[in-house]
Amino acid sequence: xxxxxxxxxxxxxxxxxxxxxxxxxxxxxxxxxxxxxxxxxxxxxxxxxxxxxxxxxxxxxxxxxxxxxxxxxxxxxxxxxxxxxxxxxxxxxxxxxxxxxxxxxxxxxxxxxxxxxxxxxxxxxxxxxxxxxxxxxxxxxxxxxxxxxxxxxxxxxxxxxxxxxxxxxxxxxxxxxxxxxxxxxxxxxxxxxxxxxxxxxxxxxxxxxxxxxxxxxxxxxxxxxxxxxxxxxxxxxxxxxxxxx
Numbered sequence: 400x401x402x403x404x405x406x407x408x409x410x411x412x413x414x415x416x417x418x419x420x421x422x423x424x425x426x427x428x429x430x431x432x433x434x435x436x437x438x439x440x441x442x443x444x445x446x447x448x449x450x451x452x453x454x455x456x457x458x459x460x461x462x463x464x465x466x467x468x469x470x471x472x473x474x475x476x477x478x479x480x481x482x483x484x485x486x487x488x489x490x491x492x493x494x495x496x497x498x499x500x501x502x503x504x505x506x507x508x509x510x511x512x513x514x515x516x517x518x519x520x521x522x523x524x525x526x527x528x529x530x531x532x533x534x535x536x537x538x539x540x541x542x543x544x545x546x547x548x549x550x551x552x553x554x555x556x557x558x559x560x561x562x563x564x565x566x567x568x569x570x571x572x573x574x575x576x577x578x579x580x581x582x583x584x585x586x587x588x589x590x591x592x593x594x595x596x597x598x599x600x601x602x603x604x605x606x607x608x609x610x611x612x613x614x615x616x617x618x619x620x621x622x623x624x625x626x627x628x629x630x631x632x633x634x635x636x637x638x639x640x641x642x643x644x
Contacts, residue, residue, distance in 0.1 A: 402428045406438045406452035406466065416451055416481065423513045435462040439469055446474040448523045449516065454482040467496045471550065471559055477519045495562060497550060543569055556611045563588055564600050571618065575628040578621045601626055
């Protein structure tokens with residue numbers, strides 16, 4: 400059964416969101432949480448298919464930010480933020496935190512919420528199906544979300560990267576074995592289009608990989624030209640034993 404978490408401290412709003420979800424998808428199980436502590440405990444226990452949450456919970460103005468970070472560390476769960484805070488300010492912030500979308504309370508209709516929710520649910524199911532199809536033996540591979548909403552995985556483990564770094568990584572991996580020039584990388588960097596900034600993003604990517612794989616060395620610096628994703632060797636415990644002669 401598909402399971403959705405609604406994290407909202409206002410009971411009437413929580414009930415409304417639950418009602419909309421269940422009306423659109425009666426087969427979905429909805430779990431409601433009203434405090435940051437209860438939500439964090441639930442996120443630690445299980446992986447939801449979608450999380451719908453507010454940013455403010457009780458007296459904590461940015462509790463939702465901490466919860467999104469907790470979700471990102473454990474699961475690639477898509478998050479739909481529903482908050483009264485101004486969308487003009489917070490939509491970009493939530494996107495930077497890898498939230499799927501942001502709806503500002505009192506400015507959207509039930510149909511807007513349902514359409515957005517169903518889109519996220521379809522993407523979440525596709526992601527789960529893709530993960531299930533990846534053979535265990537290919538755990539050494541880099542896995543990228545084709546919808547570019549979920550974080551990448553390296554050898555089966557989630558890599559926490561900002562969105563710009565994810566786009567750079569995707570460009571390198573798409574052209575693996577080939578040099579991706581600085582000019583090409585500038586196309587995926589929305590601001591700070593200069594070599595120093597690109598190099599900083601590459602450093603961020605390497606550091607993130609090395610948090611889970613200290614031996615990571617799959618991004619090659621090609622002096623004066625750009626960077627290249629090179630084939631990474633299997634770790635010793637995954638390599639196929641050599642045949643005795």
